[in-house]
Amino acid sequence: MTLIEKILAAHSGKKTLAPGQFVNVRVDMVLSNDITAPIAIKEFKKIGVDKVFDPSKVVMVPDHFTPNKDIAAAEQAKMVREFALEQKINYFEIGKMGIEHVILPESGLVLPGEVVVGADSHTCTYGALGAFSTGMGSTDIAAAMATGDVWMKVPPTIKFVYHGKLGKWIGGKDLILYTIGDIGVDGALYSAMEFHGRAIDELDMDGRFTMANMAIEAGGKAGIFKVDKKTLAYIKNKAKREYTVYEPDADASYANVIEYDVSKIEPQVACPHLPSNTKPVNKLSDVRIDQAVIGSCTNGRLDDLRLAALVLKGRHVNPQVRCIIIPGSQKIYMEALKEGLIETFIKAGAVVSTPTCGPCLGGHMGILAAGEKCISTTNRNFVGRMGSPKSEVYLANPAVAAASAITGYIISPEEIK
Amino acid sequence: MLKGKVFKYGENVDTDAIIPARYLNVSEPAELAKHCMEDIDLDFVKKVATGDIIVATTNFGCGSSREHAPIAIKASGVSCVIARSFARIFFRNAINIGLPVLECAEAVDCTSAGDILEVDLSNGKIKNLNNGKEFTAEPYPDFMGELISAGGLIAYTEKRLGKK
Numbered sequence: 001m002t003l004i005e006k007i008l009a010a011h012s013g014k015k016t017l018a019p020g021q022f023v024n025v026r027v028d029m030v031l032s033n034d035i036t037a038p039i040a041i042k043e044f045k046k047i048g049v050d051k052v053f054d055p056s057k058v059v060m061v062p063d064h065f066t067p068n069k070d071i072a073a074a075e076q077a078k079m080v081r082e083f084a085l086e087q088k089i090n091y092f093e094i095g096k097m098g099i100e101h102v103i104l105p106e107s108g109l110v111l112p113g114e115v116v117v118g119a120d121s122h123t124c125t126y127g128a129l130g131a132f133s134t135g136m137g138s139t140d141i142a143a144a145m146a147t148g149d150v151w152m153k154v155p156p157t158i159k160f161v162y163h164g165k166l167g168k169w170i171g172g173k174d175l176i177l178y179t180i181g182d183i184g185v186d187g188a189l190y191s192a193m194e195f196h197g198r199a200i201d202e203l204d205m206d207g208r209f210t211m212a213n214m215a216i217e218a219g220g221k222a223g224i225f226k227v228d229k230k231t232l233a234y235i236k237n238k239a240k241r242e243y244t245v246y247e248p249d250a251d252a253s254y255a256n257v258i259e260y261d262v263s264k265i266e267p268q269v270a271c272p273h274l275p276s277n278t279k280p281v282n283k284l285s286d287v288r289i290d291q292a293v294i295g296s297c298t299n300g301r302l303d304d305l306r307l308a309a310l311v312l313k314g315r316h317v318n319p320q321v322r323c324i325i326i327p328g329s330q331k332i333y334m335e336a337l338k339e340g341l342i343e344t345f346i347k348a349g350a351v352v353s354t355p356t357c358g359p360c361l362g363g364h365m366g367i368l369a370a371g372e373k374c375i376s377t378t379n380r381n382f383v384g385r386m387g388s389p390k391s392e393v394y395l396a397n398p399a400v401a402a403a404s405a406i407t408g409y410i411i412s413p414e415e416i417k
Numbered sequence: 418m419l420k421g422k423v424f425k426y427g428e429n430v431d432t433d434a435i436i437p438a439r440y441l442n443v444s445e446p447a448e449l450a451k452h453c454m455e456d457i458d459l460d461f462v463k464k465v466a467t468g469d470i471i472v473a474t475t476n477f478g479c480g481s482s483r484e485h486a487p488i489a490i491k492a493s494g495v496s497c498v499i500a501r502s503f504a505r506i507f508f509r510n511a512i513n514i515g516l517p518v519l520e521c522a523e524a525v526d527c528t529s530a531g532d533i534l535e536v537d538l539s540n541g542k543i544k545n546l547n548n549g550k551e552f553t554a555e556p557y558p559d560f561m562g563e564l565i566s567a568g569g570l571i572a573y574t575e576k577r578l579g580k581k
Contacts, residue, residue: 022560035441039484042444046571048580065442072442121482121506137484137510143574151560185429186476190505219476221505274429361438361481382433382480384456389437 002157002254003224004192006246007132011115012152019156019255027057028131029109030144031118033100034062034073036137037080040119043142052087053148059090059109061100064357069364098329098355101125101213101297106329108238112227112245117141117150122297122379127212127224128205129231130245132192134221155192155221156255162197164263169413171307172207173299173377173397175199176214177268178260181278189219191255194248199262200225205234206303213298214379217275267412269375270395273383281400281412291374292317292405293386294398295326295353296360299377302332304398309341311402311413312348318408323350324359324366350405362386368393375404418537419496419517421468424454424461425530430473431480432507436489444485446492453489467494470536472528474500478507487511497536499543499554501525512561513570519543519554527552 001009005017012023030052032040037060044052052058060080065073084091092103101122104110110126116133117123119141126133136150144150162175180187193215200208208225215223225231227245235243266280294300294308305327317323325345327333333355336342345352359366360378368374368387373394376386381393396404399413406416434457436449443449454461471477471490477500478486487510490498497517511518517538524543528534533546541554557565567573 022558035438036482036484039444039488043571047574047578049578064438070442076442076444119482119484121480123482135482135506137482137487137506137513139484139513139570140509143570146574146578151564153558185479186502186504189476189502219479219504361433363438380431380433380480382431384437385433387439389456 001249002192002252003194003226003246003248004132004157004222005154006248007113007115008152008154010244017154019154021154023152023154024149025115025152026149027117027144028114029116030058030141031100031104031116031120031123032060032138032141033064033120034066034077034080035064036119036141038076039138040141040145041079041083043139044145047142047146049146052089052145055088057148058087058145059104060084061092061097061103063097063099064361065363066097066356067094067354096330099297099300099357102300102328102332105129106331108235108240111235111239111241111243112231113243117144121216122213124215124220124222125209125213125297127215127222128208129235130225130227132222132224135216155190157192157194158188159194159196159254159257161257161259162199162262163259164199164261166199166202166262169267169399170265171397172203172210174265174268175262176211177270177275177278177395178265180214180218180276181268183218185217185274185276186219188215191220193218193220193223195223195225201228204303205230206301209301210298214275217379267397267400269400269410270381272381272392272394275379275381275395281396281410284410287394287410288373288408289321289375289404289410290372291366291368292321292323292401293359293366293374293376293378294401295328296357296378297328298379299398300326300328300332302335304377305332305336305341308398308402309344311399311416312350312406313344315348315406317349317405321405321408322366323405324353325350326353326358327355329355359386375401375410377401418535419468420533420535421470421496423470423472423528423530423532423534424465425528426471426473428474429476429479430457432478432483432486433480435478435486436483441483441485446488449485449489450492453493462493465493465495468496469494470534471495471498472525474525475502477503479504482506484510484514487514487516491516499524512564515569521552521554524552
């Protein structure tokens with residue numbers, strides 16, 4: 001069995017599982033946020049149960065339109081807060097709040113071998129920890145909050161093997177953009193992506209979170225990594241409960257095996273309006289930008305901020321560019337402060353925001369006007385994603401975003417003198 | 418039997434196109450319907466009538482998990498969506514909230530914007546009244562059929578937990 005099949009079998013009381021089978025799967029964590037929880041709460045109340053199946057296994061994070069951007073958003077956040085307090089579930093109020101997919105792993109709420117479902121498509125992020133995690137809608141989450149399980153169709157698994165050593169400025173973002181550029185935004189539709197290879201072994205946890213996070217951008221149901229020393233070191237002081245490490249069988253059956261030599265790839269940029277519309281950064285000429293966003297559940301972790309600071313240190317953001325940097329959690333914000341990264345950003349003329357999903361989905365904290373262009377470390381560049389339907393978003397890694405903020409046009413960090 | 422005029426779209430219609438995130442500070446279906454498809458088709462809301470049908474090519478509903486997307490489509494009066502393929506979260510959400518979604522490549526290829534389609538959900542038969550052609554959609558897996566006949570996931574869960 002593949003890694004995903006092993007985890008799903010263990011959570012459905014089966015000895016073996018094969019793609020296409022429908023199973024009822026026990027869940028270890030059920031997640032929703034300030035946009036998706038209100039519908040989930042309404043649907044939950046229709047079921048006729050008073051209590052969630054296990055308060056310790058339900059979490060709500062108000063991270064999308066928070067700190068509340070307007071009255072309507074405040075009403076939604078209030079509804080979530082009241083439900084969370086009444087049900088005594090895991091809840092992160094402003095001050096503790098960070099981007100859900102950053103703070104769940106950080107708080108030890110997700111561990112290897114677990115099954116996590118979330119009413120947010122980027123729930124697939126936890127595959128970096130060797131967990132099966134996937135996004136679904138509010139109604140599915142309502143039912144899971146009531147029963148503690150969820151129906152699942154076992155997905156076929158595609159194995160991706162990344163050979164070679166990663167070049168300077170190349171990280172998880174470039175690997176996943178390169179992959180999506182190759183297989184397309186539905187290249188892994190309904191499938192699980194299992195990531196292997198030397199380049200993956202070398203990738204630190206933050207880079208793996210970035211890759212797993214964007215599995216959904218290839219249509220994937222999950223993106224998962226094997227647990228190794230780096231995973232265990234990451235969860236060492238975070239895990240407060242038992243967990244199981246699963247390994248894919250040597251003779252596991254994969255729907256496809258796709259191999260890349262990544263030693264020669266350049267930093268990747270996904271051009272408007274699809275994450276699959278990728279080009280090596282040096283193939284872009286004179287794309288002037290109005291804004292650079294560094295943050296999100298994709299690239300708002302400490303390694304990402306370190307990379308941005310490396311480029312921005314001692315330099316200055318182009319006066320015609322708005323550079324917005326958003327640490328993914330309060331913990332990361334504090335670490336960045338201690339390491340002097342925040343000082344580097346402010347001296348460079350960037351603005352640093354409290355954790356929020358904000359601009360990534362065109363919510364707040366950096367909305368684009370018609371005709372404006374933004375280089376962003378986020379995950380989607382659909383029409384209107386960050387504001388006006390006539391604006392454009394280019395996706396890249398934090399070093400490319402920082403370099404472009406300095407010059408005012410999209411450029412490789414290698415070119416910054 | 419469903420009957421309606423076709424709104425035709427291409428591949429990868431994403432959930433930001435179906436309902437932009439700037440409108441997600443509310444979740445009332447009627448409010449969401451006011452902005453359905455706004456960023457890719459400003460005329461949709463003006464022209465859509467109850468019973469109309471969305472036809473699209475591949476990966477319809479890709480992107481975010483927002484259930485607001487099928488809710489906005491349903492509340493705008495659309496009776497069903499036919500596509501070559503759907504993004505998986507959108508497909509699940511649509512089934513859960515009772516928006517019929519059918520996979521049928523031939524019907525998509527042989528249908529133009531403005532055509533009138535008749536759809537029989539009981540057997541998946543689709544008929545294009547403009548060219549007379551008939552098609553059969555992919556049948557749902559047994560389990561999903563069960564979910565649909567129970568009246569959606571919430572009704573199914575109520576029954577499972579003995580609340581109904």
